Amino acid sequence: xxxxxxxxxxxxxxxxxxxxxxxxxxxxxxxxxxxxxxxxxxxxxxxxxxxxxxxxxxxxxxxxxxxxxxxxxxxxxxxxxxxxxxxxxxxxxxxxxxxxxxxxxxxxxxxxxxxxxxxxxxxxxxxxxxxxxxxxxxxxxxxxxxxxxxxxxxxxxxxxxxxxxxxxxxxxxxxxxxxxxxxxxxxxxxxxxxxxxxxxxxxxxxxxxxxxxxxxxxxxxxxxxxxxxxxxxxxxxxxxxxxxxxxxxxxxxxxxxxxxxxxxxxxxxxxxxxxxxxxxxxxxxxxxxxxxxxxxxxxxxxxxxxxxxxxxxxxxxxxxxxxxxxxxxxxxxxxxxxxxxxxxxxxxxxxxxxxxxxxxxxxxxxxxxxxxxxxxxxxxxxxxxxxxxxxxxxxxxxxxxxxxxxxxxxxxxxxxxxxxxxxxxxxxxxxxxxxxxxxxxxxxxxxxxxxxxxxxxxxxxxxxxxxxxxxxxxxxxxxxxxxxxxxxxxxxxxxxxxxxxxxxxxxxxxxxxxxxxxxxxxxxxxxxxxxxxxxxxxxxxxxxxxxxxxxxxxxxxxxxxxxxxxxxxxxxxxxxxxxxxxxxxxxxxxxxxxxxxxxxxxxxxxxxxxxxxxxxxxxxxxxxxxxxxxxxxxxxxxxxxxxxxxxxxxxxxxxxxxxxxxxxxxxxxxxxxxxxxxxxxxxxxxxxxxxxxx
Numbered sequence: 069x070x071x072x073x074x075x076x077x078x079x080x081x082x083x084x085x086x087x088x089x090x091x092x093x094x095x096x097x098x099x100x101x102x103x104x105x106x107x108x109x110x111x112x113x114x115x116x117x118x119x120x121x122x123x124x125x126x127x128x129x130x131x132x133x134x135x136x137x138x139x140x141x142x143x144x145x146x147x148x149x150x151x152x153x154x155x156x157x158x159x160x161x162x163x164x165x166x167x168x169x170x171x172x173x174x175x176x177x178x179x180x181x182x183x184x185x186x187x188x189x190x191x192x193x194x195x196x197x198x199x200x201x202x203x204x205x206x207x208x209x210x211x212x213x214x215x216x217x218x219x220x221x222x223x224x225x226x227x228x229x230x231x232x233x234x235x236x237x238x239x240x241x242x243x244x245x246x247x248x249x250x251x252x253x254x255x256x257x258x259x260x261x262x263x264x265x266x267x268x269x270x271x272x273x274x275x276x277x278x279x280x281x282x283x284x285x286x287x288x289x290x291x292x293x294x295x296x297x298x299x300x301x302x303x304x305x306x307x308x309x310x311x312x313x314x315x316x317x318x319x320x321x322x323x324x325x326x327x328x329x330x331x332x333x334x335x336x337x338x339x340x341x342x343x344x345x346x347x348x349x350x351x352x353x354x355x356x357x358x359x360x361x362x363x364x365x366x367x368x369x370x371x372x373x374x375x376x377x378x379x380x381x382x383x384x385x386x387x388x389x390x391x392x393x394x395x396x397x398x399x400x401x402x403x404x405x406x407x408x409x410x411x412x413x414x415x416x417x418x419x420x421x422x423x424x425x426x427x428x429x430x431x432x433x434x435x436x437x438x439x440x441x442x443x444x445x446x447x448x449x450x451x452x453x454x455x456x457x458x459x460x461x462x463x464x465x466x467x468x469x470x471x472x473x474x475x476x477x478x479x480x481x482x483x484x485x486x487x488x489x490x491x492x493x494x495x496x497x498x499x500x501x502x503x504x505x506x507x508x509x510x511x512x513x514x515x516x517x518x519x520x521x522x523x524x525x526x527x528x529x530x531x532x533x534x535x536x537x538x539x540x541x542x543x544x545x546x547x548x549x550x551x552x553x554x555x556x557x558x559x560x561x562x563x564x565x566x567x568x569x570x571x572x573x574x575x576x577x578x579x580x581x582x583x584x585x586x587x588x589x590x591x592x593x594x595x596x597x598x599x600x601x602x603x604x605x606x607x608x609x610x611x612x613x614x615x616x617x618x619x620x621x622x623x624x625x626x627x628x629x630x631x632x633x634x635x636x637x638x639x640x641x642x643x644x645x646x647x648x649x650x651x652x653x654x655x656x657x658x659x660x661x662x663x664x665x666x667x668x669x670x671x672x673x674x675x676x677x678x679x680x681x682x683x684x685x686x687x688x689x690x691x692x693x694x695x696x697x698x699x700x701x702x703x704x705x706x707x708x709x710x711x712x713x714x715x716x717x718x719x720x721x722x723x724x725x726x727x728x729x730x731x732x733x734x735x736x737x738x739x740x741x742x743x744x745x746x747x748x749x750x751x752x753x754x755x756x757x758x759x760x761x762x
Contacts, residue, residue, distance in 0.1 A: 076131045078120075078304075079562035080113050081334050082138040085361020085411045085431045086530060088556035088734075089116030091124055091131075092563050098124045099556045101530065101734050103431035103467075109140060110295045114302060128303035135562040137311040137333035139362075140291060141284045145186070145331070145382050145394065150283035151227035151258065155187045156217055156246060157275065158234045159196045159210075163189070165275050173391030186279050186394060187230070193217045195246065201576070203238035214246045218253035228258040230282035232275040237267035237574040258285045265326060266397045268667055269574035273379060273397040280382075280396060281328035288327035292320050309567075309605050314399040315340050315374065316568030316673060319604040329398055331382055334558050335365045336401045339374040341561030342526040345551050347372040347679045348750060355509060355523045356403075357539065358557065359532035361411040361448075362428040366509050367403035368516055368523075375516070377402040378572065378618070378629075378667070399570040399669070404512040408504050410448040410531040411435055414478075414497040416485045424501040436477035437469040445481050447501050447531070449474035450494035454700035455707065456534050456738055458731065491700075499702060502535055506542040520545060528557025533737035537726075537755055538702055541740060548743075552751035555734020567606035568673030571597040577665040578622070582639035591615055591632075594670035606674035618667040619646045621658050627666045628653060684754070687746045688721030701727050701741050708741060718747040725758075 074094035081088045082104055090099040098120045105112045113136075121128055144150045157164070165185045174180050195217065197209035221229055229250055236243045240263030247259050262278035296308050310323035313332035323330055335358060342356035346369055354369040368375050380400045381393035407426020411434065414424045424447065429435050435446035437459070451457050452474045459469035475490035483493035513520045521544045527536035533550050540548050553560050571594040577587065595613060602611055613634070619642075620627040630649050633641065642665070647657040691713045699710040710727035715737075723746045724730060726739035730753060737753055739745045745755045 076126060077563050078117065078131050078134045079337070079559035080116065080134065080136045081337060081556070081559040081562065082109050082112070082136075082140060083334060083360045083362060083558075084139055084143065084428060085409065085434070087112035087116060088559040089113070089120050090553060090556045090559035090563065091120040092560075093124060093126070096124075097553050097560070099553050099559070099734060101466075101555060103434070106430075106432055109138070109291065110298050113295065114298055117299070117304060118302065129305065131304050131306045133306050134299060134304065134308045135311060135317060135565065136295070136308060137337045137558060137562055138330065139334050141288055141327050141330045142332070142382055144284045144287055145280055148186070149287075151286040152225065153187055153191065153228045153230060153279065153283045154217075154221050154226045155192045155230045155232070155275070155279055155282075156214070156250075157192065157194060157232050158198060159194045161234060161271065161275075162192050162194050164272055165192075165279060167272075169272055171391050183393065186276065186283055191226075193220070197233070197242050199233065199235040199239045199242055201235050201238065203235070205239070205241070209242045209245055211245070211249060214249045215253055218250040221250065221257055222254040226254075226257060227286050228260070228282040229254070230260050230262075230275075230279045232262035232271070232278045234271060236261070236263040237269060237274065238576075240264075240267070258282065258289070260285060265328060267573045268378070268397050269576070270397070273395045276395055277328055277397045280331075280394060281326060284327050285324075288330070289324045292324050296320060307605075311337050311340075311562050311565050312569075313380075313401065314376065314568070314570050314671075315401050315565055316570070316602070316671075317565050317605050318567075318569060318601055322569075322601055322604065328396060331396060331398075332380065332400050332403075335367075335403055335405065337558040337561035337565065338365065338528060339367045339369065339401045339403065339561070340565045341528060341551070341557045342367070343369050343372050343374055344561070344564040344679065345526055345549060345752065346524075348682045349549065349684070349748075349752070350681060351524050351549075353523045355513075355520060355525045355543075355545070357505075357509075357525055357527045357532050357536055358529040359505070359527075359535060360409050360529045361531065362407070362409040362430060363405050364408040364505050364508075364532075365403045365405045366505070366512055367401065368512065368518060375402045376400065378669075399572060399671075404508050406504060406508050408447070408501050410451070411446045412501065414445045414447070414450070414500075415481055420486060422482060422486075422496045422500045424497055424504065435474070437471065437474040438467060439470050439473060443477055443480070445474065445477035445493075445497065447497065449477055450497040451531075451534055453478060453490055453494040454498060455698050455710070456700075456729065457736060458697075458712075458729075461731065495700060495702075498535075498700075502538050502542065502702075505535070506539055509539070509543060524549060526551065528554040530555045530735050533735045535738075537738055537740045537743055540755075541703055541742065546757045548755040550737045550753040550755065553734070554737075555732065564676075566674040566676055567602050567604075567609065568671060569598045569601035570669055570671040571595075571601075572667060572669040574667050575665070579639045579643055579663045579665075582642070584638065587637055590668050591670060594668060595672065598670050598672035602672040602674065609674040611672045612675050614671040614673070616669045616671075617642065617646075617665045618669070619663055619665050621661040622664050623661070682748060682750045682752075685721050685746060685748050687723035687744070689723065691718045691722035691724045691747070697729070699727055699729060699738065704741050715753070720747055720749050722747045
C-alpha cells in the first residue's frame with residue numbers, strides 16, 4: 069500500500085498529556101497533537117490518524133505501517149493500576165521483593181520510607197524445589213504446592229500470575245512446569261515466568277521485573293487488541309508494530325506477551341530521533357532533551373548511538389533518587405527522567421521555596437490556562453504569563469489559552485504566599501523548573517565523565533523548544549538544534565527505529581575455566597531468539613548482530629559491558645577485550661585477578677539505509693517577522709521586545725536574531741537575546757551563541 073508510489077508510514081506516541089501522531093509520505097511530514105484520553109487511549113490515536121490522513125489527502129487503506137509507543141504500562145505501574153496479580157516463588161524467598169537490596173538511597177534520612185512492593189505479601193506464595201546456580205536440580209519441584217496455588221488463584225479471581233524461582237535463568241525447567249500446572253488448573257489466567265521475561269541473575273531485579281510484566285500484561289493485551297481492531301475498523305488494515313525500551317521495533321504479539329519491554333518506549337523513540345538528526349549533521353556529542361507535558365528526559369548520544377543499559381527504575385517516589393523506585397532488568401536506552409513537563413504543577417513548600425513537579429496536571433484537567441477545570445498553576449501557565457506562548461495559537465489553534473486563568477492560579481498558589489505579583493511568580497516557577505532540568509543534566513554528565521560544554525543540544529517534545537535555549541545558557545552549551553516536527557519528535561523517532569530485539573541471559577563463566585563449546589551454545593541460543601523476534605518485521609532485511617558480555621574482576625560487585633568480536637572467541641580474546649574497556653573506563657586494569665562473565669546479550673537489528681549528510685548553512689538573510697510581543701529573558705532579567713517568526717515562512721539560510729519566538733503548530737522555539745537561529749537545509753533550526761555563530 070503506497071500513495072503515488074511513496075511509502076506511507078505512521079508513528080503514534082501516547083504521552084501523559086498529549087498524543088502525538090506523525091505521518092511520513094516519502095519525505096513529506098504531516099503531524100498533529102491531541103490531548104490524551106485516559107479512559108480510552110486508543111480514541112486519541114484514531115482521531116489523530118483521521119486528522120493527518122485528511123490533511124495529507126490520502127485514504128486510510130494507503131497506510132503501510134503503524135508504529136506505536138506508549139506510556140500506558142509505565143503509568144499503570146506508577147499508579148498501581150494493573151491486574152490482580154499473584155506471585156509464586158521458591159520456598160524461603162517470598163519476601164525478596166520487599167526486602168530489596170537493603171540499599172539506603174537516602175543515607176542520612178532516619179525516617180526513610182521504602183517503596184511498597186508491587187505485589188502485597190498476602191498475594192505472594194511459595195513452592196519447594198530448587199535449581200542450583202550451576203543449573204543442576206537440587207530439589208524436585210513440589211508440584212502439589214503449585215497445584216494448590218493454581219486452584220487458589222482460580223478461586224480468588226486473580227487475573228495474572230508471576231512465577232519466579234531461584235536460578236531459573238540457568239535452568240527454567242521448574243518455571244515451565246509450574247506454568248503448565250497453573251494454566252491447566254486456572255484457565256484464562258495470564259502467566260509470566262521470569263526465565264522468559266528477564267533471564268538474568270540478581271533475584272530482586274528479576275522477580276520485580278516478572279511481577280511488573282504480570283501486573284500490566286492483561287491491561288496491555290486488552291489495549292493492544294482494541295487498538296488493532298479499531299484501526300482496522302476505520303480502514304487502516306496495515307500491520308502495527310511497537311517500539312520497545314531498547315529502541316527497536318517488535319510485533320504487537322511480542323509486545324502483548326512482554327509489555328514490560330514497553331515501559332520506556334516513548335522516550336526511546338525520542339532518543340532514536342535525536343541520534344538520526346545527529347548522524348545527518350555529523351555531530352558526535354549530543355545531549356538530547358525531550359520535554360513533554362508530564363516529564364523531561366535527558367540522554368547522552370555519542371557517535372550517533374544513545375547510551376544503553378540493562379536495568380532502569382520506574383516510579384521513583386523519593387525526590388527521584390536512584391534506588392527509590394522499582395528496578396526493571398531489561399535492555400533500555402539510558403536516560404535521566406524527571407517530573408518537569410508543561411503540566412508539572414507549582415507550589416510553595418513549608419520553607420517558602422517554590423517547587424515544581426513531580427505532580428502533573430496531565431490532560432485532565434490540564435493546566436489552569438486550558439479552561440478544563442484545572443485551578444493550580446503549571447509550567448505552561450508560567451510560560452504563557454511570560455509571553456513565551458501565544459494564547460490564540462497553542463497546539464495549532466486547537467486549544468485556546470486563558471492568560472487570566474494562569475495569573476489567578478499563579479497568584480493563589482505562589483504569588484500571594486510569597487508577596488509577588490503573577491509575573492514574578494511565573495519567573496520563579498520557570499527558573500526553578502529550568503534549574504531542575506539543568507541539575508539533572510549536570511549530574512548525568514558527571515556520572516558518565518562528560519563535559520557538557522563540548523556537546524550540542526537537540527531539543528524536541530512540545531515544551532522543550534520553549535526552555536532549551538535557557539538550559540544551554542545554564543550549561544554553557546553554544547549550539548542547539550530544533551529539528552522539524554520537534555513537537556512530535558518521539559512519534560517521528562518511531563519512524564526512524566530499526567526492527568530489532570536484544571536477548572539477554574545470565575550464564576556464569578570464569579575465564580580460567582573457559583569452555584568454548586559452552587560459550588558458543590549460549591551465544592547461538594541468544595542469537596536465534598533475537599533474530600526470530602526481529603524477523604517478525606524485518607522479514608528480508610539484512611540484520612546486524614551485536615554481541616556483548618557483561619564482565620568484571622572476581623570479587624567486584626558490578627560488571628561492565630564488553631563488545632565481542634564476530635570471530636571465534638577464546639579466553640585470551642575475551643580478557644583482552646575486557647581489559648581494553650576497563651582501561652578506557654578506569655585507567656588501569658588489575659592484571660593479577662581472574663575475570664568472570666555474569667551475563668551475555670545478543671542484539672539483532674535491521675540495517676538502516678545510509679543517512680544523507682547535511683552541510684551546515686550560514687545565515688544569508690533575515691527571516692520575515694509577523695509581529696512582536698514582550699517575552700521574559702532570564703539572562704537579561706526582564707521583558708524584551710521579541711520578534712515573532714513563523715517557522716513555515718523561513719527558508720534555508722533564514723536567520724532570526726534573539727530575542728525571538730519561532731512558532732509552529734506543535735511547539736514554539738524561544739531564542740534568547742544572546743543567541744541567533746538559522747534554518748538549515750534539512751529544516752532544522754540551528755540556534756547558536758551570537759559570538760560563536762559563523
